[in-house]
Amino acid sequence: MTNPRNRQQAAAGIQAAAAMSGAVDLSALAAKAEASRQAAAGASGAAAGGPGVTEVTEANFEAVVGRSQEQLVVVELYSTRSLECLELSPVLAGLAQRAGGQWLLARVDVDVSPAIAQAFGVQSVPTVVALAGGQPVSAFSGPQPEAQIQGWLDEIFAKVGGMVGGGAPTPAATPEDPRMVAAEQLMNDGDLDGALAAYRAVVTADPGHAEAQAAVRNLEFILRAQAHDPGIVDTAAPHDVDAQLAAADVLLLSQQPEAAFERVLTVVRSTAGDEKDRARTRLLELFELFDPADPMVVAARRKLAAALY
Structure with a gap:
């Protein structure tokens, strides 16, 4: 267990993390909240680097389909085991953010x-399906050049402009969610356990709340990483999976993400069965x-795909 002083330091660390080049943005949950609200309410769930990208599971898929009544939704069906998917994903993400x-x-x-x-009848990945008005309107499979994808999007908007908003939405002012305000205040006060419980309560009540989901992920990571002895980075035995995963947490918390990824990738490469799958899941x-x-x-992701084959 960490003491109050360590938790206060962690809260300060959250605020500092975003300013560090190449570091995971464990900071600015408030800033991410504002970006998410202004990008799109509900299911849109803006990604940390910009609006327009959200991860979808069976839990929030229905909400995303509903979102297509208001704006075009492009569903990217991918696998981390596919090199073609790893090529296409950043192209689509860049287009979405620039849109x-x-x-x-x-x-x-x-x-x-x-x-x-x-549900989409996918035969291979990557497969990309455009949804408008709750219905599939166009699709393609396999990696495509950025210019070709942009042309595909332009054609879709020309055909279905009346079904969805044809331009960037101008969000109306959204009142502050008192649950999120209270959770953020707990975090700012250094009560990370209390903040995590508050954010989890929001997710339980509203499973599609992307902002609260992101906060839960960030805080769960911070609290887990804090619980490790920092010395584990140097003392972890090569074949001790738990120790190596703990070392990766410590490296990431200390703003060394590439080293953290490589620790877990090493476990993926050197293990099999359940241990390999556990390391893969942790890296994701x-x-x-x-x-x-x-x-x-x-x-x-490219290295992970290579390690899994």
Whole structure:
């Protein structure tokens, strides 16, 4: 267990993290909240690096389909085991972010949410499906050049402009959610356990609340990483999976994400069965703390795909 002083230091660390080049943005939950509200309410769930990208599971898929009544939704069905998916994902994410909210990129890991892939009748990945008015209107499979994808999007907007908003939405002023305000205050006061409980309560009541989900992920990571002895980075035995995963947490908390990724990748390469799957799952969890288009994450995803084959 950490003492109050350590927790206060952690809260300060959250505020400092965003300013560090190449670091995971464990900070500015308030800033992320504002960015999320201004990008799109509800299911849009803006990614840390910009608006227009959200991760989708079976839990929030219905809300994302509903979102297509208001704006074009592009569903990317991918697998981290596919090199073609790893090539296409940053291209789509970059287009979505530069679109400034004109359309939403909804990313579905078919290994995590196979029922969604079945619903679309996906035969291979990557598969990309455009939704407008709650219905599929166009699709393609396999990696495509950025210019070709932009042309595909332009054609869709020309055809379905009346079904969804044709430009970037101008959000109305949204009242502060008192639950989120209270949770943020607990975090700012250094009560990370209390803040985590408060954010979890929001997610329980509102499973599609992307801002609260992001806060839970960030705080769960911080509290888990704080519980480790920092010396584990140097003392972890090569074949001790638990120790190596703990060392990765410590490295990431100390703003060394590339070293953290490599620790987990080493475990993936050197293990099999349940241990390999556990390491893979942990690495994907760490990726979720970053902008999916971050070059560091893209590179690590490529290495993960190679390690799994």
